[in-house]
Amino acid sequence: MTTRIITVCNQKGGVGKTQSVGELATVCAATGKRVLAIDADSTQGSLGAWVGQVGKDATDFDIALLTDPSDLDGIREIAEGYDLVFIDTPGSRAQNDLVDAFLRVSDFVLVTTETDGMSLEPADRYIDELVAPAGKPYAVLLTKWDARRPRKEARARAFFEEVDKPVFKSVIRSYSAFADAYEDGVFVTSSPRRTVTAHNAASDYSKAAVELLSAIATL
Numbered sequence: 001m002t003t004r005i006i007t008v009c010n011q012k013g014g015v016g017k018t019q020s021v022g023e024l025a026t027v028c029a030a031t032g033k034r035v036l037a038i039d040a041d042s043t044q045g046s047l048g049a050w051v052g053q054v055g056k057d058a059t060d061f062d063i064a065l066l067t068d069p070s071d072l073d074g075i076r077e078i079a080e081g082y083d084l085v086f087i088d089t090p091g092s093r094a095q096n097d098l099v100d101a102f103l104r105v106s107d108f109v110l111v112t113t114e115t116d117g118m119s120l121e122p123a124d125r126y127i128d129e130l131v132a133p134a135g136k137p138y139a140v141l142l143t144k145w146d147a148r149r150p151r152k153e154a155r156a157r158a159f160f161e162e163v164d165k166p167v168f169k170s171v172i173r174s175y176s177a178f179a180d181a182y183e184d185g186v187f188v189t190s191s192p193r194r195t196v197t198a199h200n201a202a203s204d205y206s207k208a209a210v211e212l213l214s215a216i217a218t219l
């Protein structure tokens with residue numbers, strides 16, 4: 001399998017970028033793929049800090065910190081030996097140059113966004129300004145969706161259809177199991193699922209991972 005680099009981004013914070021990288025990396029590693037997660041966000045709540053809490057040996061994927069755009073020239077060498085490389089990017093406009101550098105070396109881009117009306121326009125603008133110009137295939141992944149509000153998902157899908165932006169069929173529902181996992185320093189997809197909601201939460205990312213793998217398989 002050739003190495004595929006997947007950047008997960010959105011200028012907004014708290015939209016599930018780090019969670020998505022951690023869960024998708026976990027699911028893909030569990031299928032036997034060699035997975036590296038690159039933490040490009042050195043701020044608090046970063047993937048590196050999270051994995052530091054879990055203990056490096058407890059994750060099925062490797063982790064590397066890379067926050068200097070000038071180090072990106074060597075990324076293909078770092079990526080060698082891995083089937084999949086996920087990049088967790090910082091959510092701040094000030095870091096757009098770094099994100100842009102990652103987008104340019106990526107094979108696929110996943111833009112995570114919440115389904116609230118106020119999140120959609122900024123996500124659309126972000127794609128127009130930063131993601132689309134990089135010229136890489138991309139898709140939107142809807143996250144933190146409150147399943148008690150079915151219309152929100154439908155409206156978000158209609159919005160992105162209107163502006164002609166692809167959206168994954170799978171959607172990540174909002175579950176406190178994610179925040180709990182974060183606090184416990186584990187990933188939902190890797191920890192024993194004692195509750196129905198934790199099972200559902202893990203299943204959402206399993207479906208998203210299947211969709212992602214099929215999207216990059218045709219590249």
Ligand SMILES: Nc1ncnc2c1ncn2[C@@H]1O[C@H](COP(=O)(O)OP(=O)(O)O)[C@@H](O)[C@H]1O
Binds near residue numbers: 015144173174178179
């Ligand atoms: N689907 C979800 N449902 C509920 N909480 C979530 C979900 N995804 C992420 N979270 C929580 O929301 C917070 C922010 O998520 P995070 O992945 O760190 O966002 P970002 O990296 O985009 O800033 C974290 O506490 C995380 O555990």
Ligand SMILES: [Mg+2]
Binds near residue numbers: 088
């Ligand atoms: Mg983050």
